[in-house]
Amino acid sequence: MVKEADLYPPVKAYLQRQGYDVKGEVGAADVVGRRGDDLVIVELKTGFSLALFHQGVDRLAVTDHVYLAVPAGGKTKALKANVKLARRAGLGVLTVRLRDGLVEVLADPGPYAARQSKKKKTRLLRAFDRLRGDPNAGGATRHGLVTGYRQDALACARFLAVHGPSKGAKVKDWAEVPQATRIMADDHYGWFVRVSRGVYDLTDAGRKGLADYGDV
Numbered sequence: 057m058v059k060e061a062d063l064y065p066p067v068k069a070y071l072q073r074q075g076y077d078v079k080g081e082v083g084a085a086d087v088v089g090r091r092g093d094d095l096v097i098v099e100l101k102t103g104f105s106l107a108l109f110h111q112g113v114d115r116l117a118v119t120d121h122v123y124l125a126v127p128a129g130g131k132t133k134a135l136k137a138n139v140k141l142a143r144r145a146g147l148g149v150l151t152v153r154l155r156d157g158l159v160e161v162l163a164d165p166g167p168y169a170a171r172q173s174k175k176k177k178t179r180l181l182r183a184f185d186r187l188r189g190d191p192n193a194g195g196a197t198r199h200g201l202v203t204g205y206r207q208d209a210l211a212c213a214r215f216l217a218v219h220g221p222s223k224g225a226k227v228k229d230w231a232e233v234p235q236a237t238r239i240m241a242d243d244h245y246g247w248f249v250r251v252s253r254g255v256y257d258l259t260d261a262g263r264k265g266l267a268d269y270g271d272v
Contacts, residue, residue: 066157096121104138123148221257
């Protein structure tokens with residue numbers, strides 16, 4: 057079983073190669089390196105946790121050079137998310153490969169300015185505008201989150217429930233769903249069936265969907 061103490065020798069050796077004089081358990085810090093008046097602090101943990109981030113942020117009151125060190129490996133997606141969070145907090149991240157003591161720097165400490173994604177912002181604005189009303193107020197409905205896509209599918213289903221088999225173009229105009237034909241053709245929920253060229257009807261699953269989401 058990995059212990060925090062197992063991380064210390066590789067981290068110490070790494071800092072020494074950078075010209076630091078290194079000592080462990082100095083005050084509240086796990087590892088402190090000194091190079092003249094230059095200080096670096098490393099907090100050791102066997103895995104990322106909120107407590108580790110709290111410790112790292114506290115050490116920023118002493119020096120701008122604070123790293124969080126954890127064993128190498130683990131889920132890549134979670135690791136990337138934790139490195140991103142560390143960078144936002146101004147913290148660096150080290151990983152330690154215990155079998156050979158390799159220390160890898162995944163992020164250096166320092167100010168971090170997030171780059172906004174125009175593509176993500178546009179996608180969010182479209183999703184916001186597509187939602188009719190506020191169907192997820194207070195959380196998901198009892199059948200899950202209601203997306204703009206599901207609302208459009210429900211609008212198509214309601215139209216077919218009232219008018220019977222209809223052409224996609226008619227559903228598009230009357231139900232005011234621009235993507236009506238595509239939604240019914242793709243049939244992600246199993247609610248629609250094509251009965252002839254360009255004409256769709258409602259399935260039993262579609263009628264159940266209308267009942268399930270009757271309050272949306």
